[in-house]
Amino acid sequence: MTGRALAACQVSASYDQQRVLDRVDLHIAAGETVGLRGPSGSGKSTMARLLALLHRPDSGHVSIDGTPVTGTRHQVPVTVRTRVAILFQSPRAATDPRLTLADLIAEPLRATGTPPEQVRERTAELADTVGLTADLLTRRPHAVSDGQLQRACLARSLVHRPSYLLCDEATAMLDASTQAHVAAVVRDFQGRHEAGVLVISHDPALLARWADRVVELP
Amino acid sequence: MTTTDPLLAVAGLTVRFQLPDGVVHAVTDLHLDIRPGELVAVVGESGCGKSVLAHALLGLLPGNATVTGSALLRTGDGVRRPSPLDLLACAPRQLARQVRGRVVGLVPQSPATSLNPVRTGRRLLMETLRAHGHARADAPAAADRLAVDVGLDPADLDRYPHELSGGMAQRLATALALAPDPPLLLADEPTTGLDRPLVDHTLDLLRRRCDAGAAVLLITHDLVAAQRVADTVAVMYASRIVEHAPTEALFEAPGHPYSAALLDALPQRAFRPVPGYPPMLTDLPGGCAFAARCDRATPACRVQPAFTGVRTGQVACHHPLEHAQVPAEVPA
Numbered sequence: 355m356t357g358r359a360l361a362a363c364q365v366s367a368s369y370d371q372q373r374v375l376d377r378v379d380l381h382i383a384a385g386e387t388v389g390l391r392g393p394s395g396s397g398k399s400t401m402a403r404l405l406a407l408l409h410r411p412d413s414g415h416v417s418i419d420g421t422p423v424t425g426t427r428h429q430v431p432v433t434v435r436t437r438v439a440i441l442f443q444s445p446r447a448a449t450d451p452r453l454t455l456a457d458l459i460a461e462p463l464r465a466t467g468t469p470p471e472q473v474r475e476r477t478a479e480l481a482d483t484v485g486l487t488a489d490l491l492t493r494r495p496h497a498v499s500d501g502q503l504q505r506a507c508l509a510r511s512l513v514h515r516p517s518y519l520l521c522d523e524a525t526a527m528l529d530a531s532t533q534a535h536v537a538a539v540v541r542d543f544q545g546r547h548e549a550g551v552l553v554i555s556h557d558p559a560l561l562a563r564w565a566d567r568v569v570e571l572p
Numbered sequence: 573m574t575t576t577d578p579l580l581a582v583a584g585l586t587v588r589f590q591l592p593d594g595v596v597h598a599v600t601d602l603h604l605d606i607r608p609g610e611l612v613a614v615v616g617e618s619g620c621g622k623s624v625l626a627h628a629l630l631g632l633l634p635g636n637a638t639v640t641g642s643a644l645l646r647t648g649d650g651v652r653r654p655s656p657l658d659l660l661a662c663a664p665r666q667l668a669r670q671v672r673g674r675v676v677g678l679v680p681q682s683p684a685t686s687l688n689p690v691r692t693g694r695r696l697l698m699e700t701l702r703a704h705g706h707a708r709a710d711a712p713a714a715a716d717r718l719a720v721d722v723g724l725d726p727a728d729l730d731r732y733p734h735e736l737s738g739g740m741a742q743r744l745a746t747a748l749a750l751a752p753d754p755p756l757l758l759a760d761e762p763t764t765g766l767d768r769p770l771v772d773h774t775l776d777l778l779r780r781r782c783d784a785g786a787a788v789l790l791i792t793h794d795l796v797a798a799q800r801v802a803d804t805v806a807v808m809y810a811s812r813i814v815e816h817a818p819t820e821a822l823f824e825a826p827g828h829p830y831s832a833a834l835l836d837a838l839p840q841r842a843f844r845p846v847p848g849y850p851p852m853l854t855d856l857p858g859g860c861a862f863a864a865r866c867d868r869a870t871p872a873c874r875v876q877p878a879f880t881g882v883r884t885g886q887v888a889c890h891h892p893l894e895h896a897q898v899p900a901e902v903p904a
Contacts, residue, residue: 393767393769394737394739394767394770395737485849487849489852499618499619500618500619501617501618501619502618502619526764526765527764527765527793528618528793529615529616529617529618529793529834529837530793530795530834530835530837530838531617531833531834531837531845531846532617532618532845533837533839534837534838534839534843534844534845535837535845537843538844538845556767556768556771557768557839558768559796559838559839559840560839562839563839563840563843564839564843
């Protein structure tokens, strides 16, 4: 297929002997929102991890904008890996408890050698986008609610303006308002940057509302 | 005692946490009652104080908490346990020995931190059943029955907690709470981490307990869950209940602007977030805490609206949506 897209081509994946994905294709075009659903254990999260280059497929490959990518995240060039970002279900498990929310958002920028002045600017801009006040930015994860922490994680995932954003049950533990807010921020970002978005969820109502099309894993 | 007497009557419950740099207003002047056979849901945004409510009723708050008000539990034989028993005034020892587990069960939010990691599920369940008077002979059968009830394969009971998925651990924790058959069940986000079919299964299980005569307090951020099983729903905002109404009435015609805005955030509805952000519980504004986010706010909202009514459809708002009753002013 031509055009910009994040794609999994005939990927298989397993943990120990347990096969969770068997030659599965998934295609997320730029600007498109794809919903992914399926029962517990059907490999939804594994698919997200494969696409985010956090897990290596047993066979098949992931391609970013037409270029096949091999190896896990740290092995591919910065310019390639920063094109795909992932937002996890549990922000508590996804964040370093020692970092303030501001550092949490800024860390990926510093890691790629962004000048401090730009780091400050971009962090402030994103904090504003997701609605984190200056007071909240100075706190560490234990001192904020799940909703506030997930908003910080969302800001962090957008920090490099990814071409593709993978939301793995990212709103499952959020209340309705925070869920709608996270979705609104993602859609706004998507509108401005023509990003491709994968939304993994158990909630048919959410997928019907958010995704352009829904793929079901058996 | 008639069946219409509330099993639990919470009046004026207020919880404050003392922090080095301020006071957290976690629960403020909360009134709530639950009758046997009734399922009451408490819903609200994250950090509105709803979990603190459950922990206060069980005496599980940390040392820096101050609790006032009363929570009268009408149960017990009147001999070993006085009835009604004020859960908030109860000695920690009495809560531990006679109340928690036996008369007030808790389905915890995070099973990973509430299951003993060095015991198999079966041993945990048997231990609980035996402690609550099950004969040694029929405990294994009862354990299997409970496992099936909560949707767990009895064979999985022989696993240790770390060998269970999040959803399986949640079901085991539910089985443990149900084992002593407590007349009052507190379910604190019992469906977090479960997929929709399991969510529905767990909710229906709570509903069946209710129909068998138990009273259930369901604390959840999941409005769809509340709509599925609750008889009445209390909406909590910034430490206070702002509206408590029969489920159908609330979902069809919410009276409080906050309830309406929260429902509008559902993907089934407008999928529009409540404008603005909830206030910090350390720094609540005077008067109505929702006024800053509310398009109906007027200067009158600088005074805290009254709310003592339980299940009357009364709304803690100076400008409720048309179909609701207007509350009385708070005397200054």
